[in-house]
Amino acid sequence: MTDPQQSVTEKLFGRTGGAYLPPAKMRQLQAQITDKSSEDYQRMTWEALKKSINGLINKINVSNIKNIVPELFSENLIRGRGLLCKSIMKAQSVSLPFTPVYASMIAVVNTKFPVIGELLIMRLLSQFRKAYKRSDKQVCLASSKFLAHLVNQRVASEIIALQLLMLLLEKPTNDSVEVAVGFMREVGMFLLEEAPKASIAVFERFRAILHEGSIDKRTQYMVEVLFQIRKEKFKDHPTVPEDLDIIEEEDQITHRIGLTDELDTQDLLNVFRKDPDFLDHEREYMQMKKEILGEESDEEEGDEEDDEEEEIEEQRQQQIQDETNTNIVNLRRAIYLTIMSSLNFEECAHKLMKLDIPKGHEVELCNMIVECCSQEKTFVTFYGLLGERFCRISAIWAQSFAQAFEETYKTIHRYETNRLRNIAKYFAHLLATDALTWEVFALIHLTEEDTTSSSRIFCKIMFTELVESMGLKKLKQRL
Numbered sequence: 001m002t003d004p005q006q007s008v009t010e011k012l013f014g015r016t017g018g019a020y021l022p023p024a025k026m027r028q029l030q031a032q033i034t035d036k037s038s039e040d041y042q043r044m045t046w047e048a049l050k051k052s053i054n055g056l057i058n059k060i061n062v063s064n065i066k067n068i069v070p071e072l073f074s075e076n077l078i079r080g081r082g083l084l085c086k087s088i089m090k091a092q093s094v095s096l097p098f099t100p101v102y103a104s105m106i107a108v109v110n111t112k113f114p115v116i117g118e119l120l121i122m123r124l125l126s127q128f129r130k131a132y133k134r135s136d137k138q139v140c141l142a143s144s145k146f147l148a149h150l151v152n153q154r155v156a157s158e159i160i161a162l163q164l165l166m167l168l169l170e171k172p173t174n175d176s177v178e179v180a181v182g183f184m185r186e187v188g189m190f191l192l193e194e195a196p197k198a199s200i201a202v203f204e205r206f207r208a209i210l211h212e213g214s215i216d217k218r219t220q221y222m223v224e225v226l227f228q229i230r231k232e233k234f235k236d237h238p239t240v241p242e243d244l245d246i247i248e249e250e251d252q253i254t255h256r257i258g259l260t261d262e263l264d265t266q267d268l269l270n271v272f273r274k275d276p277d278f279l280d281h282e283r284e285y286m287q288m289k290k291e292i293l294g295e296e297s298d299e300e301e302g303d304e305e306d307d308e309e310e311e312i313e314e315q316r317q318q319q320i321q322d323e324t325n326t327n328i329v330n331l332r333r334a335i336y337l338t339i340m341s342s343l344n345f346e347e348c349a350h351k352l353m354k355l356d357i358p359k360g361h362e363v364e365l366c367n368m369i370v371e372c373c374s375q376e377k378t379f380v381t382f383y384g385l386l387g388e389r390f391c392r393i394s395a396i397w398a399q400s401f402a403q404a405f406e407e408t409y410k411t412i413h414r415y416e417t418n419r420l421r422n423i424a425k426y427f428a429h430l431l432a433t434d435a436l437t438w439e440v441f442a443l444i445h446l447t448e449e450d451t452t453s454s455s456r457i458f459c460k461i462m463f464t465e466l467v468e469s470m471g472l473k474k475l476k477q478r479l
Contacts, residue, residue, distance in 0.1 A: 082269025384429030
């Protein structure tokens with residue numbers, strides 16, 4: 001005799017899996033499964049989820065997107081996030097004109113389930129990197145176009161756009177310039193508004209490539225057309241088409257993933273795996289779906305509020321502490337890339353304020369500015385003006401820079417002479433402009449026991465700069 005459970009699985013999906021069954025027969029076999037936590041039932045719901053997601057993706061367009069998105073939320077997107085990303089990438093690659101529609105749909109999903117937006121960006125970046133290495137132009141064009149529209153929708157950071165353009169234009173070939181032109185055509189208006197200096201630098205690079213004459217006539221013509229599009233201010237290539245501008249800017253969650261970061265594409269999410277807590281996860285998603293789609297009745301509103309309070313309390317108790325400092329590392333990387341991509345301190349300060357630095361981590365920004373300043377060959381006033389701007393924004397930033405001064409002074413012996421000189425001039429600028437409180441001098445005790453050769457050099461350079469900036473008489477009065 002054969003195992004009855006084995007026979008049900010084989011009837012449902014065939015010996016190799018994926019067999020088609022008419023709906024009537026599917027319902028008949030479904031009725032035979034009484035245990036909803038069994039592997040057979042989970043596999044059946046998985047196949048139904050895959051079919052439903054593929055169907056919704058294939059029929060979405062500009063006119064019906066607002067109707068399709070609620071239907072999509074009705075499916076278990078947490079369980080099927082791998083299927084959703086795989087389906088939408090496949091659909092986009094064969095229908096490039098629909099890319100803005102798919103990006104708009106992901107923008108909506110990302111506001112509720114950021115993990116899906118992050119997974120899609122990682123998979124697109126991974127796909128682009130592999131295609132770039134094997135010179136697959138068509139896949140590069142498709143991936144870059146999707147990434148461009150995700151940047152336009154603020155799902156992905158503009159840092160991705162700048163990194164991708166730098167890679168494509170660093171060693172230009174006919175194919176890489178063609179991909180860069182296509183990418184810039186889609187994301188150009190966004191960069192023009194959000195990072196105008198970086199946009200100018202990109203077009204200067206295009207101009208230099210034209211002058212070098214290393215690309216063929218066809219590609220040169222494409223670059224010339226791009227300059228004409230820029231002259232017309234990208235009027236035929238808006239950042240987000242009006243019909244697809246669904247999400248408010250403040251509601252969007254932007255993922256700051258870099259092109260060179262380690263990418264976890266989570267390919268195992270594409271295949272069925274038995275879930276030991278299947279029923280609990282289904283119930284959790286049903287509750288989330290009700291909250292998203294607003295399906296609760298008025299009678300349940302009071303109970304809902306109590307449940308939400310309990311869930312929030314549970315989440316507080318179950319928060320996982322990040323002992324690997326991954327979030328800090330990512331924050332520092334984002335700060336560094338933002339500083340390096342800015343051409344003046346005002347633009348840089350504006351971008352850094354939009355990073356949404358977590359409360360209590362302000363000193364990380366201050367330390368990164370000091371670190372970047374120290375690595376320059378000579379002192380650059382850009383960093384002094386940037387620090388001064390933050391100190392004048394609020395007292396919190398001024399206190400953070402004072403804390404950064406304390407941490408730097410205590411570890412000043414670790415820096416080589418050139419870096420030490422830049423740091424001393426940096427803090428001298430903040431002190432001379434009264435951006436940094438002079439109470440920090442309470443940390444300095446000019447005795448042989450309390451100072452090292454490095455700290456004495458630091459103090460000498462800092463006071464020399466203060467004398468040059470303020471004059472000896474005024475400095476004596478302040479001290």
